[in-house]
Amino acid sequence: MKAKIADIAKIAGLSVASVSRILNGRGRYSEETAKRVRQIADDIGYYKNRSASDLARQSNNTFGVVYTNSETHFSEPLIKGIMGQAATDKLDVIIMIGKRDDEQGLTKIVQDMIERRVFGLLFLSIQPSQSIIDILNHANIRALVVGSATEHDVSYISSDDFQIGYQATQFLIDKGYQRIGLAGMDVQRDYVGLQRYQGYRQALKEANMKAAEGLVHSGNFSYHSGITAATYYTNEQSVDAVIGASDEVSLGLLNGFHDLGVQVPKQVGLISIDGTELCEQSRPKMTSVTQNFQLMGTRAVREFMALEDSHNKIETVTIPFEIETRNTTKQD
Amino acid sequence: MKAKIADIAKIAGLSVASVSRILNGRGRYSEETAKRVRQIADDIGYYKNRSASDLARQSNNTFGVVYTNSETHFSEPLIKGIMGQAATDKLDVIIMIGKRDDEQGLTKIVQDMIERRVFGLLFLSIQPSQSIIDILNHANIRALVVGSATEHDVSYISSDDFQIGYQATQFLIDKGYQRIGLAGMDVQRDYVGLQRYQGYRQALKEANMKAAEGLVHSGNFSYHSGITAATYYTNEQSVDAVIGASDEVSLGLLNGFHDLGVQVPKQVGLISIDGTELCEQSRPKMTSVTQNFQLMGTRAVREFMALEDSHNKIETVTIPFEIETRNTTKQD
DNA sequence: CTGAAAGCGCTTACAG
DNA sequence: CTGAAAGCGCTTACAG
Numbered sequence: 266m267k268a269k270i271a272d273i274a275k276i277a278g279l280s281v282a283s284v285s286r287i288l289n290g291r292g293r294y295s296e297e298t299a300k301r302v303r304q305i306a307d308d309i310g311y312y313k314n315r316s317a318s319d320l321a322r323q324s325n326n327t328f329g330v331v332y333t334n335s336e337t338h339f340s341e342p343l344i345k346g347i348m349g350q351a352a353t354d355k356l357d358v359i360i361m362i363g364k365r366d367d368e369q370g371l372t373k374i375v376q377d378m379i380e381r382r383v384f385g386l387l388f389l390s391i392q393p394s395q396s397i398i399d400i401l402n403h404a405n406i407r408a409l410v411v412g413s414a415t416e417h418d419v420s421y422i423s424s425d426d427f428q429i430g431y432q433a434t435q436f437l438i439d440k441g442y443q444r445i446g447l448a449g450m451d452v453q454r455d456y457v458g459l460q461r462y463q464g465y466r467q468a469l470k471e472a473n474m475k476a477a478e479g480l481v482h483s484g485n486f487s488y489h490s491g492i493t494a495a496t497y498y499t500n501e502q503s504v505d506a507v508i509g510a511s512d513e514v515s516l517g518l519l520n521g522f523h524d525l526g527v528q529v530p531k532q533v534g535l536i537s538i539d540g541t542e543l544c545e546q547s548r549p550k551m552t553s554v555t556q557n558f559q560l561m562g563t564r565a566v567r568e569f570m571a572l573e574d575s576h577n578k579i580e581t582v583t584i585p586f587e588i589e590t591r592n593t594t595k596q597d
Numbered sequence: 598m599k600a601k602i603a604d605i606a607k608i609a610g611l612s613v614a615s616v617s618r619i620l621n622g623r624g625r626y627s628e629e630t631a632k633r634v635r636q637i638a639d640d641i642g643y644y645k646n647r648s649a650s651d652l653a654r655q656s657n658n659t660f661g662v663v664y665t666n667s668e669t670h671f672s673e674p675l676i677k678g679i680m681g682q683a684a685t686d687k688l689d690v691i692i693m694i695g696k697r698d699d700e701q702g703l704t705k706i707v708q709d710m711i712e713r714r715v716f717g718l719l720f721l722s723i724q725p726s727q728s729i730i731d732i733l734n735h736a737n738i739r740a741l742v743v744g745s746a747t748e749h750d751v752s753y754i755s756s757d758d759f760q761i762g763y764q765a766t767q768f769l770i771d772k773g774y775q776r777i778g779l780a781g782m783d784v785q786r787d788y789v790g791l792q793r794y795q796g797y798r799q800a801l802k803e804a805n806m807k808a809a810e811g812l813v814h815s816g817n818f819s820y821h822s823g824i825t826a827a828t829y830y831t832n833e834q835s836v837d838a839v840i841g842a843s844d845e846v847s848l849g850l851l852n853g854f855h856d857l858g859v860q861v862p863k864q865v866g867l868i869s870i871d872g873t874e875l876c877e878q879s880r881p882k883m884t885s886v887t888q889n890f891q892l893m894g895t896r897a898v899r900e901f902m903a904l905e906d907s908h909n910k911i912e913t914v915t916i917p918f919e920i921e922t923r924n925t926t927k928q929d
Numbered sequence: 930c931t932g933a934a935a936g937c938g939c940t941t942a943c944a945g
Numbered sequence: 946c947t948g949a950a951a952g953c954g955c956t957t958a959c960a961g
Contacts, residue, residue, distance in 0.1 A: 317954035649938035
């Protein structure tokens with residue numbers, strides 16, 4: 266039988282109410298008896314029953330994060346930022362993991378989170394469908410997509426993907442590259458892909474370069490997408506340089522080119538998007554558009570907190586990125 | 598105001614008890630009214646309040662997993678195995694993330710899990726201290742370390758680390774390597790490190806080779822450990838081949854050697870321990886002792902289930918591994 | 930500073 | 946097949 270407040274109360278010769286107040290540091294009580302109560306609680310191994318507490322309080326201070334740890338690598342800094350800020354804000358976070366493109370599984374997770382009455386839900390590396398967003402709205406639970414933009418009706422915290430596409434391309438053009446490929450994402454159906462693609466086109470246009478359709482190779486942000494893109498660019502469509510949609514894609518490109526005897530950066534330049542540790546752990550190290558994922562995580566929970574009182578909608582937040590030159594692009 | 602059972606009951610003209618039974622599929626009721634009730638629940642957007650439910654049932658079916666996503670890479674398949682099995686067993690899992698070697702943070706997480714009254718706790722990539730284990734025992738919550746062995750008083754599911762050390766060494770000896778290094782873990786203070794080291798010594802001994810102390814280079818399973826080990830083996834202690842304590846260590850070794858102009862496998866052989874996707878994503882691809890992490894995850898939750906009734910202690914389980922030859926060792 | 934009491938939303942014997 | 950009632954362990958006005 267687990268210890269409960271009543272047990273403490275009996276031993277201390279106090280009422281349940283008083284013990285509750287003391288344990289929660291709420292209301293008035295003498296520090297003297299408080300000490301005794303805490304001692305007793307410790308002695309009998311008391312742990313608050315969260316279900317009872319949450320039920321009585323009719324609220325709780327935990328928020329949920331759902332993410333998928335597949336394909337992409339940037340969840341780590343995101344989580345780090347989130348956990349850090351949650352800790353300083355005395356928030357609890359429970360995490361659940363979903364599979365990408367598993368609508369049913371994701372729905373189950375979301376329902377679970379609703380049953381737990383989390384006060385907010387963060388989506389990492391996942392784009393919730395509109396139907397899931399509707400469920401959340403209906404249940405009156407704030408949702409926030411962090412790490413990537415989305416076309417659906419939720420707020421998000423991410424980099425400016427148009428600018429990422431634009432500046433990555435610009436960077437390559439400035440280096441003197443002519444035929445610039447874009448690989449590893451679906452530039453038609455994926456919202457992020459589309460934004461970046463438009464930035465890419467804009468940069469090319471401003472440089473009076475044509476954006477040959479063949480230069481874009483589709484994919485799903487995975488290592489494997491990079492591998493197949495490398496084959497494509499080697500056998501079917503030559504390029505001077507390519508922009509990889511994620512670090513995984515870029516590593517795939519790097520390895521794929523390597524396996525085909527194409528030298529990077531001597532024969533083809535490469536710039537990656539994300540800038541996680543993978544860029545430092547490849548040889549050659551990869552030049553990248555580095556996103557500030559940790560800051561996104563931090564901001565995400567701050568936004569939630571700011572909303573505690575005001576019932577405004579969460580604003581969409583854009584986090585700055587930077588380009589880090591490493592060894593997969595021409596030195597100048 | 599969130600919908601509750603009473604609301605449904607009123608609309609349906611039933612008692613709260615009946616609605617509860619229907620929604621949980623417990624007890625007898627007519628399928629006819631059941632249909633009506635479910636419809637109403639759906640219409641008004643009802644979601645069970647888990648706190649109330651768990652409190653009333655005095656139990657719940659969620660277990661917790663705590664892990665750290667740092668340094669090491671094998672949490673992915675582990676989680677995959679866990680989630681898969683949890684889904685088929687209709688179990689809920691909540692995840693919390695801790696930092697390695699953050700005793701205080703870990704304690705907080707464990708307390709949180711106790712407050713939530715999880716019926717079991719899995720530790721991934723983390724070795725809980727004895728004091729944390731004591732807390733858990735005291736709170737009467739089953740704990741299980743998965744992915745690595747531990748000297749503390751908890752059950753665990755892992756590979757046989759002595760055998761890993763032994764067979765990796767044996768493999769290298771069979772290939773004709775003479776001076777065999779062991780890098781990336783603390784073979785004195787880390788339990789896993791110690792086991793593997795003993796296997797390593799045993800294999801050398803059986804081959805009548807001496808285990809020069811200088812061949813072992815300490816570390817913490819990280820990429821960085823690999824980098825420094827490569828420098829060490831290049832400048833201070835020559836080796837024919839080295840065993841990397843994890844894929845991260847091995848990648849560090851590979852890159853470190855590369856940066857120093859040492860060729861793998863031409864000048865030095867390398868075998869990694871873990872066998873995650875990293876081994877396929879490096880160039881050359883890394884030969885590895887491949888552990889079956891996904892199976893460990895699956896088994897972990899199965900063990901929990903098996904214990905539902907019987908109150909036996911969880912047995913320690915050993916999962917088989919295999920050696921996969923790739924390109925960082927001599928071809929024969 | 931402390932206690933009695935109501936209530937949070939659900940579940941579960943028990944009785945019918 | 947259905948309902949009235951007690952109870953899960955805590956919190957929180959309210960009264961003193």
